[in-house]
Amino acid sequence: MWRSIASNALTLLIVALVLAAGAVAWGKAQYTAEGPLESAICLRVPSGTNMRSVSQDLAEQGAISAAQVFRIGADYTEKTSQLKAGAFLIPEGSSMEEIVDIVTRGGASTCGTEVVFRIGVNATEVQVRELDPVTQAYVEVAEFAPDAEDLVVPEKYTEVRATSDARYRVLVAEGTTVWRVVESLKLADFIDGSVEADEMPQEGMLAPDSYEVRAGSDVDDLIARMTAAQEARIAKVWAERTDGLPIESPEEMLTLASIIEKETGIAAERRQVASVFVNRLNQGMRLQTDPTVIYGVTNGVGVLGRGLRQSELQSDSPYNTYVIGGLPPGPIANPGLASMEAAVDPDETPYIFFVADGTGGHAFAETLSEHNANVVKWREIEAQRNGN
Template sequence: MWRHIASNVLTFLVVLVFLLGGVILWGQSEYNARGPLEEPICLRVERGSNMRAVSRKLQNEGAISNGTIFRVGADYTNKNSQLKAGSWLVPEGASMSEIIDLVTRGGASTCGTEVVYRIGVTDSEIEVRELDPATNRYVEKAAFKPGAEETPDAYETVRDQADTRYRIAVAEGVTSWQIVEGLKAVDVLAGEVTKTPPEGSLAPDSYEVRTGDSRAAVIEKMQAKQEAILNEAWEKRPDDLPVNSPDELLILASIIEKETGVPEERGQVASVFINRLRAGMRLQTDPTVIYGITKGEGVLGRGLRQSELRRATPWNTYVIEGLPPTPIANPGRASIEAAVDPAETDFIFFVADGTGGHAFARTLDEHNRNVARWREIEAERKTD
């Protein structure tokens, strides 16, 4: 009898082990299988939250099929205590294991709300935007000018959220003075910039920052990036390029940057200045005259006067030979690359054509016709 009972118990234990093994295999399969989420969602993990709260939120969103398996999987992989606060983009069909990795990996939030401080050539703006997970595009929630008397409620609300991201977007062609002034409006940064960095030394780009970062550290990051871009371009320069140093290359790139806002034209504009330098001609470019007046501190806001075109300043390329002594703005990568790899043309003149671009010419007669046409366009616009 005891032998019969022992046999039954043994059989039961064997069956139990097989069942337990089957459950484990099933759980592992569920944990690693494609999830039920039909379109991406933005999962916000509050500071101080835990895996139980996250699993409930994920189940409510339809992102996981079983909260228990999710929590057991996190515990089994020793990630249960590694949960990171933030907003995380959970892609369509993400498995439980992939979601666990997302919410424990750390780093900057991958979705949610972002405040962008835009430093532009003629204006600056603060934008509050939110990522739409379904389209992976940002949707603007509010926008206002720095120094506004009243700030939108959307801005005040997100300032209190720990997972809000902050970004500084610097436009190509801004001056170093404009960047320093723009950084003053980034109220999540700390410290002062005691000296305006050398013109041209800051790379226009988008920079993610965190609350408490110093303005000086952001400046250093911009300078390091611009130095790397410039050195890379200088290494690829052709032997016959009529500039003698990386500094001169940066000066030329800044002039190209300020002369056109049409990306496709950079190579042609660069070719005009390269051809003029090779021929020993003066560059005769208006943005250098403007810089001689403003020193990069603000926008001129009007047309140039004939007296200003004739007035001698270190930057007035209607008066001086060759390049001015410093850059006249902070050029972007594309303008720096155009300076070392200009289009192959015979152009030595260009003038606005009324479309936002320019009409290029090889001879003075051709250029004069283009100028006459531009004057007609200007007159028509004044009449309208």
């Protein structure tokens, strides 16, 4: 009898072990297999959420087939305690294993709402946009100018500021001045602090680029990142300069690049514009460029908002390149990388003149007579535009 009982118990134990092993194998297969999600989703994980809530949310959205298997898998791989808050893009067909990795990996949110703070040459704007998880393209949902006199902050922006998973990005355009960047950042309510007057970076030393920032981060840290990025670009570009240039230092390169930046916004023209200024410097000619004169009038603060006066074109300002020889004493804006590269590797051309051609670009000329003819054409275009 006891042998029979022992035999039956052993049989039951073996069956139980087989079933358990089968269950483990099934669970592992479920955990690593392609998931049921048919279209990508944006999974929001609020701060303080646990893995149970995440698994239930995923199950309700059809991203996983078994919430319990998801939790057991996270526990078994010791990732439950590593859950991160944020908004995460979950691609279609993601396995439970892949989803656990996504929500525990850390780093910036990969989807959801993004606030883009754009600092332009003449204007600043805030754009709120959301990532469509299916197309993975951003869709604008709100926009406003933070310095508008009749400012009305969109309700959507207020809602976003109250959440913890929104991403923030600061975009600095090529050709901005240091003053413009610093003043604009004062309007960014998601960044703390302000730059004191005696701590202003030197003109030209803030790299135009896109910077991801965290809400509540310090403005000094952001300025330091911009400065470090520009220093790195200057060093790299100067080390790769061509021979025989009429510029003798990285500082002069930055000054020339800033003039190129202000003279054209067309990428294909930068090296041609650079060639004109290099040819003039090589021939001992004055640069005669309006943007430097404007900088001498404004000191990089604000926008001139009118044409230059004859008195300004004849002034003894160190930035008046109609009067002084060579380069002005320093940069007149923050140049982008492309303008710096053009300054140290200009096209080889015979041009020493250029003027607007009416298309947004410029007409280049080798002789004064050719240039004067181009000027006449430009004035005719201006007159037509002004209805004269």
